[in-house]
Amino acid sequence: MATRVLMTGNDAIGEAAIRAGCDAYYGYPITPQNEITAFMALHMPENNRVFIQAESEISAINMVFGTAAAGKRAMTSSSSPGISLKQEGISFLAGAELPAVIVNVQRGGPGLGNIAPSQSDYFQATKGGGHGDYHQIVLAPDSVQEMHDLTILAFKLAGKYRTPVMILTDGRLGQMMEPLILYKGTPPPMQRKAWAVNGAINRKPNFIRSLYLVEGELETLNIKLQKKYAGIRQKEIRCEKRLTQDCEVLLVAYGTSARIAKGAIASVRAAGIRAGLLRPITLWPFPYDAIARIAKHVKGVLVVEMSSGQMLEDVKLAVNGHVPVFFEGRMGGGVPLESSIVKKIKSISRRKIMTGH
């Protein structure tokens, strides 16, 4: 077995970025993601990479834009209020079709909120927090190991699709330590980027922009983007299914909430109640079909989130009225308790189903 090391989730992201070949990191401090910035400040220069503490979050995301435009791998990280500030930059990255990795270690909101873990930026992350018809790929780890592995994946997907990729996690996963196995592979090879603005020697100058004033040009770009998004929806949906084969109650949860849901499922299974979990790993693209298939044979679906019910809307779209969808959530930095999830599962499992329709 490979050697395990003990790390915080935040450090595991930083370590993964370096191993994925991140050329430049730009950050601005905010709790609970500061360990990423501190880690990169220490280790990027050691690896002859670029580290800059920007003067603001807006500056950091635009430095990412510049680096990506030059054909290099770039990352920035922040927590909820800081991620709000980056939204304009993310929209520009999407419009200019530039690869980038953005990490959101979510904290309680709205406003400056607090520093406790939260999942209330789901809408912002998955529905396009900036303006325009765009999507970013959104990855949601539920362990320190996945914080690491999904960061590697984020760089791969960003490069493959020339699109911003967000890692959507929270303060609890960022702060906690767990053992993990580090990525040993080489950074994915850098394809020749014919589009990059990296010195027009023996070629025509390239031009990277998201401004298209000539009539029809912007619509053409949007059609191209939507085609790309359709391809991502087809190929990149990822989810974990646990005990969903025979389940009568289906839980849907991601990140920290999924961890707690797993605890609740183990405890009700021991009492003979057949609960299962579908954990979206990609929040965009969302595993609508996988949920719909399982929902066909359950008494009810329970969504668990650290929000007022944001992913809940996507689960309802997936279930499409076939069975009732229930919700268990906490807001403002609160984390759902295993005991309250267990209670909800039990009440759903007692539901009588009408048969013969």
Add this chain to the structure above:
Amino acid sequence: MLERILITGAGGQGVILLGRLLASSAVEHIPHITFFPSYGAEVRGGTSVCQVILSAKEIASPLSETFDSILVMNQISLENVIRQMKKNCLVLVNSSLCKIPPVSSKVVSVDATRLADNLGDTRVANFIMLGAYLAAKPVVTPLQAEKSIRELLAGKNMSLIELNIKAFRTGLES
């Protein structure tokens, strides 16, 4: 196995380091481990808390509501967690700075800060507590703990590493 440990004391007493050390000592042979620190707008002189969970099975949440062991380094922290001290819980108190709590738990008193002072550095009281804890509950071997101390303090001067090892052994034998 399942061992849920709560460690608390004053900021500066090495509570977080103690928890991290315990967690890293277990990496090689305990399948599931979580360490969770209190983080946030803490101030100098405030209370510091962390939780370590060591488990054969997957850990759902790194924050537990019940504990198998509680290590307390000072009186204010003790008062904050006294209600968690249930019957089946092992409680280790730094008796140099705490009164023995009137609880139904098994209480082990460790004169950690005084022993640390005798070794010449009040700051090593945390590793004396670690030694005493592992003597009472050998969840990891002394050898593993000492290896972790050396790894964690790698790069510091040798006399500091040896002092911490000595503190750990003092606790183990106390």
